[in-house]
Amino acid sequence: MTNNREPMLQLKDVSTVVNAGTPNQTTILKKINLTINDGDFISIIGTNGAGKSTLFNVIAGSLPVASGQLFHQGVDITTMSVEQRTSFLSRVFQDPKMGTAPRMTVAENLLLAAKRGEKRHLIPRHLKQRLPELKQLAASMNNGLEQRLNTATGNLSGGQRQALSFLMATIKRPDILLLDEHTAALDPHTSQSLLHATNQRITEDHLTALMITHRMEDALTYGNRLIVLKAGQIVADFAGKEKQQLTLDQLYDFFED
Amino acid sequence: MNLITSAIGQGLLWALLGIGLYLTFRILNFADMTVEGTFPLGAAVAVTAITHGISPLGATVLAALAGMAAGLITGLLCTKAKIDSLLAGILTMTAAYSVNLRIMGKSNVSLLGKQTLLTPLRNLPQYFDSVFLGLIVILIITAGLIFFLQTDFGQAFIATGDNPVMARSLGIKTDSMVIIGLMLSNALVGLCGALIAQSNGYADINMGIGTIVIALASIIIGEVAFGDLTLNQRLVAVTLGSIIYRLILLAVLQLGFSTNDLNLISSIVLALCMMLPRLNNVLHIKEPFVKGGLSHDK
Numbered sequence: 136m137t138n139n140r141e142p143m144l145q146l147k148d149v150s151t152v153v154n155a156g157t158p159n160q161t162t163i164l165k166k167i168n169l170t171i172n173d174g175d176f177i178s179i180i181g182t183n184g185a186g187k188s189t190l191f192n193v194i195a196g197s198l199p200v201a202s203g204q205l206f207h208q209g210v211d212i213t214t215m216s217v218e219q220r221t222s223f224l225s226r227v228f229q230d231p232k233m234g235t236a237p238r239m240t241v242a243e244n245l246l247l248a249a250k251r252g253e254k255r256h257l258i259p260r261h262l263k264q265r266l267p268e269l270k271q272l273a274a275s276m277n278n279g280l281e282q283r284l285n286t287a288t289g290n291l292s293g294g295q296r297q298a299l300s301f302l303m304a305t306i307k308r309p310d311i312l313l314l315d316e317h318t319a320a321l322d323p324h325t326s327q328s329l330l331h332a333t334n335q336r337i338t339e340d341h342l343t344a345l346m347i348t349h350r351m352e353d354a355l356t357y358g359n360r361l362i363v364l365k366a367g368q369i370v371a372d373f374a375g376k377e378k379q380q381l382t383l384d385q386l387y388d389f390f391e392d
Numbered sequence: 393m394n395l396i397t398s399a400i401g402q403g404l405l406w407a408l409l410g411i412g413l414y415l416t417f418r419i420l421n422f423a424d425m426t427v428e429g430t431f432p433l434g435a436a437v438a439v440t441a442i443t444h445g446i447s448p449l450g451a452t453v454l455a456a457l458a459g460m461a462a463g464l465i466t467g468l469l470c471t472k473a474k475i476d477s478l479l480a481g482i483l484t485m486t487a488a489y490s491v492n493l494r495i496m497g498k499s500n501v502s503l504l505g506k507q508t509l510l511t512p513l514r515n516l517p518q519y520f521d522s523v524f525l526g527l528i529v530i531l532i533i534t535a536g537l538i539f540f541l542q543t544d545f546g547q548a549f550i551a552t553g554d555n556p557v558m559a560r561s562l563g564i565k566t567d568s569m570v571i572i573g574l575m576l577s578n579a580l581v582g583l584c585g586a587l588i589a590q591s592n593g594y595a596d597i598n599m600g601i602g603t604i605v606i607a608l609a610s611i612i613i614g615e616v617a618f619g620d621l622t623l624n625q626r627l628v629a630v631t632l633g634s635i636i637y638r639l640i641l642l643a644v645l646q647l648g649f650s651t652n653d654l655n656l657i658s659s660i661v662l663a664l665c666m667m668l669p670r671l672n673n674v675l676h677i678k679e680p681f682v683k684g685g686l687s688h689d690k
Contacts, residue, residue, distance in 0.1 A: 218560055233555070257544075
């Protein structure tokens, strides 16, 4: 079914509606068309209510579309459930608490994520045998996470927890990685170091990623493409050289009204 | 001494109830009221099956399967029909009352003169039969659950209770996990009902009243008494909690309270245990007794 020459992800005329059939009916996304190629790292900016999170929910499958279609490598995934889509898609949430199981240890969380989208059988998980490998992985975040493999995740700092969420999203290579303002809840220093690690991982593993951010500087620094959402529509899509030459002032112009 | 042996035997048999509820209440974060109906259901099925000539072991297995079916119903009501989890449990519990009456045909059925799982143990000293049976069942069930929880499937089950949003984002079918958890839990509760009925020598339509408090007491006494434990140790702590709870009851009855007061006493004991962490702040009771509590803080 899959064909590598097909785009990694394609949205065709995707619209979403909330409160359908009531006087409060609102269209959030308006006929969005977007083609994401293998290896794209796309920053997404836009005002509150522009539809950024809605776009992610539609891609992840947690929000049904009112009309339009989604394709993953040419395969129609419009009606696939959240659970089914996890076989090729992973997501890091803004809230560090969302992406990890607080009462399970760091190692247990990582092992869970290593089987993302797979059927889980009644076979022993072999945690001990995999500890060295998990330790090495945790060490790649450079924040001491490898020292806390046997700590319940709820006892980690926000930064460590979010670093863990990111590792969990990438421990099994996803075709599409969704980063939903994943550094917004962290202090500036921790935020920058996680972004740096994110960029490194995406580049090294040649991942296809979408990143929502409210920091224009980050949107300019990271990624090979930049999309501006406004009132449910993509009003600008810069790629390659065009993106490199963008300036902060140009970006801020999109927020003038 | 005899009374203490009896309390330990009762504690071991009743521990299954606590272990069953532990799966839903602590692991799935699901306050499952079904158990108040499942416990007498297990008793009713086992006693009726035995009086109809089925072997005690077969009858006990049937009771566990009946419990499993009750869990399935609550699970479907909750996940597929989207009924609030507490209400879903209450619905099944209430319905089970009528079902239990239908199964038994009357409100109390005796096992007088019938073979039970305890019959082969009658040569043991008094009350040691329940201790022996309880130990064997608890060992098998605890070992089975410890294995289960360490598998890929079991870990997905734990993750479902811990963070359902994350679990779904890792491809775990959380609805199925909740249903399977409720089935497993209620199978254990049904099994417990079957064993208690055989130990008591009868099944009574009202024997489910207060069981959820007894189950919670086992869980919480275990947590309060043993503090910070791993998940596997916690399962064992539930059994120890159940035995401690029976010893507390014994002590209270020795003070002259009537067995009619049992549910009142159960509730007071449980309330006191749940208040301990709070009382500690006020009264500064010494550490280890309170440390564990409900959190995983080190």
